[in-house]
Amino acid sequence: xxxxxxxxxxxxxxxxxxxxxxxxxxxxxxxxxxxxxxxxxxxxxxxxxxxxxxxxxxxxxxxxxxxxxxxxxxxxxxxxxxxxxxxxxxxxxxxxxxxxxxxxxxxxxxxxx
Amino acid sequence: xxxxxxxxxxxxxxxxxxxxxxxxxxxxxxxxxxxxxxxxxxxxxxxxxxxxxxxxxxxxxxxxxxxxxxxxxxxxxxxxxxxxxxxxxxxxxxxxxxxxxxxxxxxxxxxxx
Numbered sequence: 001x002x003x004x005x006x007x008x009x010x011x012x013x014x015x016x017x018x019x020x021x022x023x024x025x026x027x028x029x030x031x032x033x034x035x036x037x038x039x040x041x042x043x044x045x046x047x048x049x050x051x052x053x054x055x056x057x058x059x060x061x062x063x064x065x066x067x068x069x070x071x072x073x074x075x076x077x078x079x080x081x082x083x084x085x086x087x088x089x090x091x092x093x094x095x096x097x098x099x100x101x102x103x104x105x106x107x108x109x110x111x112x113x
Numbered sequence: 114x115x116x117x118x119x120x121x122x123x124x125x126x127x128x129x130x131x132x133x134x135x136x137x138x139x140x141x142x143x144x145x146x147x148x149x150x151x152x153x154x155x156x157x158x159x160x161x162x163x164x165x166x167x168x169x170x171x172x173x174x175x176x177x178x179x180x181x182x183x184x185x186x187x188x189x190x191x192x193x194x195x196x197x198x199x200x201x202x203x204x205x206x207x208x209x210x211x212x213x214x215x216x217x218x219x220x221x222x223x224x225x226x
Contacts, residue, residue: 004155009153032211032212034214036217041219041220041222042219042220043117043119043203043205043217043218043219043220044156044203044205044217045217046214046216049214051212090155090156094211095211096211096212097211098211099144099161099163099211100158100161100171101146101158101215103155103156103157104155105153105154105155106153106155
């Protein structure tokens with residue numbers, strides 16, 4: 001079974017500054033990787049996904065993530081954040097031969113002016 | 114617009130009472146899922162269904178039950194056997210291919226009176 005670790009539970013950041021959210025996973029087989037965002041009292045919205053191919057993946061709202069197989073990481077980045085990026089972010093991993101999606105504990109990003 | 118509808122948004126349960134959370138999707142997805150979200154713990158899988166009239170237990174199925182009589186619907190019953198039901202419940206759906214992302218509803222918040 002796979003596990004997912006989000007290394008930071010809370011990340012405060014100033015508006016227009018860059019942000020990086022770290023995600024590491026463990027799995028004995030190949031995986032698919034996802035980042036989701038959750039705004040207060042709402043469901044999860046898909047930001048981006050890595051299935052295969054280029055290790056740099058671009059998503060919605062200016063986010064991107066890089067898959068590093070040797071370090072089993074899938075870190076999320078945005079070069080310049082907005083107040084509206086304040087939300088909780090979840091990294092999720094699925095083995096390529098399984099329906100089960102495993103989630104990290106989440107990282108709360110708070111953007112301040 | 115296609116999407117996933119969860120109802121009600123807020124639900125209160127008395128001790129010893131069963132309650133049912135509704136989840137309906139019009140995305141033509143075959144697979145549907147129920148997750149429980151608690152602060153700081155990410156999402157944990159309760160039940161999932163890959164096809165009508167079939168479902169499997171997830172990681173925390175005790176005290177919950179489901180049915181899948183129609184492709185569009187996957188209701189979750191929280192029984193009186195679930196001793197700590199206060200949580201945010203999220204329903205998701207996806208196509209059956211392993212590389213397909215899950216799409217989420219806006220959740221139901223269940224509280225004990």
